[in-house]
Amino acid sequence: MVLTVCFDVLQTCFSLEPLVDAMEEVMGEQLRAAGSGPRSVVLDWFHSAQRDFTMLSVISAPPPPIAQILKLTLPRALTYALTSTHPTDVSLTSTSLPSLDKITSTLTSLSPAPGLVEAWTKLHEAGAKVILVTNGSEATTRGYVKNAGLEKLVDRVASCDDVGAAKPDARVYARAHQVCFEEGGVKDQGDRWFVACHTWDLAAARYNGFKTGLVLCEQPPIGEADRKSLTDQYWGLYGGKPDVVGADLEKVISEILESRPA
DSSP: OOEEEEEOOBTTTEESHHHHHHHHHHHHHHHHHTTOOHHHHHHHHHHHHHHHHHHHHHHSSSOOOHHHHHHHHHHHHHHHHHHTTOTTOHHHHTOOOOOOHHHHGGGGOOEEOTTHHHHHHHHHHTTOEEEEEESSOHHHHHHHHHHTTOGGGOOEEEEGGGTTOOTTSHHHHHHHHHHHHHHHOOSSOOEEEEEESOHHHHHHHHHTTOEEEEETTSOOOOOSSOHHHHHHHHHHHTTSOOSEEESSHHHHHHHHHHHSOO
């Protein structure tokens, strides 16, 4: 049975750190003066853009390209960050932002996430298929792979553009299953995994028939009073704990490979 592993792309396989660095260069001093910081703004910007992309897909598919949403909502994220601690300060809300081209141009040049090269190499050596399933465009995704010199390790890219809907729409995961079948040559779902650092993505993947692997960039809550209870409740929100949980991509893939029958 052919092992096929689907990966989310943005933040899972390709890190947002280059955006944090660009944000630091362009807006770091201003953000810190306002009580914020580059990393928190990038994460808020990215997550809110993902939300808007999904909501627009629900309202009227197909949604606009996520790159367009990211570019057009960056001023919103920055304005919020600059005014959130001084909401009535007119001088802040009326301050013009500098050119944001340095930040938005970085969207096409994200770097590999920790453990990515090692994870994909292990899968390649095991004869597994690597499939990227993304809310981004196929061209941009292939650009990330090419820039990292990893083209030989990726078998297919499945973009939400293929079905005209955003994750977590079931059609995206159905498309992923179709690609797995085309690459793996088995009619049943077989040994198919979906790896992401977003629990909502894995909840949808599990619901649509995938085994799931979580990379812990989004940590579950830890409470002092009852740690196990809080963590169990957290996993319960998303349909249960993923089949594999690891600190980085290499650890997740190593555990997936070790879980397979000899």
